[in-house]
């Protein structure tokens with residue numbers, strides 16, 4: 001472990017020290033130490049030749065972006081007169097362009113059942129000088145009302161006889177898209193002809209994209225265990241199956257690392273993703289808290305692979321890694337370092353943000369109090385070796401009394417799966 005930590009932290013001196021320890025204890029225990037010796041020799045040679053070992057530089061995009069964005073948001077909230085540049089409807093979307101970057105805090109979503117029908121209401125922080133009740137139209141939606149609800153809140157209301165499914169997502173921080181899902185299915189009055197036409201024009205970001213979904217653990221490895229013997233391996237498998245069906249309906253090619261309750265070695269999970277030339281790799285897990293914190297810790301978190309050292313990331317990584325760190329070899333270590341290139345880290349980070357945001361959005365339709373554990377980076381071995389953007393989702397804490405009950409509820413599982421699917425859609429819409 002110490003040796004691996006040194007490799008991850010790029011601490012050459014510690015790495016060499018630990019190699020020496022591995023060799024000396026290995027000799028005493030009569031273990032094969034040739035790999036460590038050749039590794040150490042390499043360093044000795046390099047030092048003799050006075051070759052400088054370039055440290056692997058990995059910027060931390062999260063911190064930089066966060067600081068920048070939060071500063072901008074603060075400036076904007078002070079002055080949001082006519083912060084909205086334009087509002088228009090296109091296909092099954094309403095597109096709102098802001099003058100400066102905005103965040104999810106700018107939006108409040110609510111659903112209502114009025115006399116006139118079902119309503120999906122979006123209250124958006126900002127003002128728009130052309131707000132007009134008859135401006136927007138989407139086929140299959142009875143009415144869309146846009147109005148300046150208060151001087152600082154623009155309201156966009158979707159109304160229909162059927163309960164519409166609407167979602168929202170951001171593009172480049174300045175564009176907000178409200179999308180009506182499966183319009184053709186939601187409206188029975190639409191004729192077959194129009195259905196055909198609607199299918200053609202509907203933009204499907206996932207068409208022919210390949211997604212490999214990995215339900216964590218399985219078989220003898222039950223994962224985390226919650227009250228009443230609730231197993232992580234069961235929850236993650238059920239959510240994965242819903243996710244598979246949603247993504248297939250949207251035109252994705254989907255492969256699962258396990259299609260039943262069986263044990264798979266961690267490294268074989270990413271091998272499948274590479275074989276199938278997946279566009280993204282999504283590993284699904286549930287979290288566990290220490291005994292002393294089971295009543296406190298709950299909420300959804302999404303992780304992407306990086307050598308991050310935050311205490312929280314380390315703790316979660318240690319839990320998810322435990323079964324495989326023992327088997328770590330020199331080649332796995334190499335694969336880890338190779339998988340850490342900047343474009344892939346950035347893409348994985350973006351995918352994490354979209355998935356996290358949409359999971360919260362869909363689950364909060366059922367339970368308003370779902371906690372946002374945030375997007376985090378960490379050294380997860382299950383993501384090591386994946387040659388594509390990859391994320392690890394912690395659906396919630398199976399150790400938390402309330403959340404573990406929710407995690408076993410099929411309605412909540414479907415909401416989680418729908419959120420992940422919407423996040424994946426949103427990612428591919430922006431990164432085709």
Ligand SMILES: [Zn+2]
Pocket residue numbers: 216217223224232284285286320
């Ligand atoms: Zn797990």
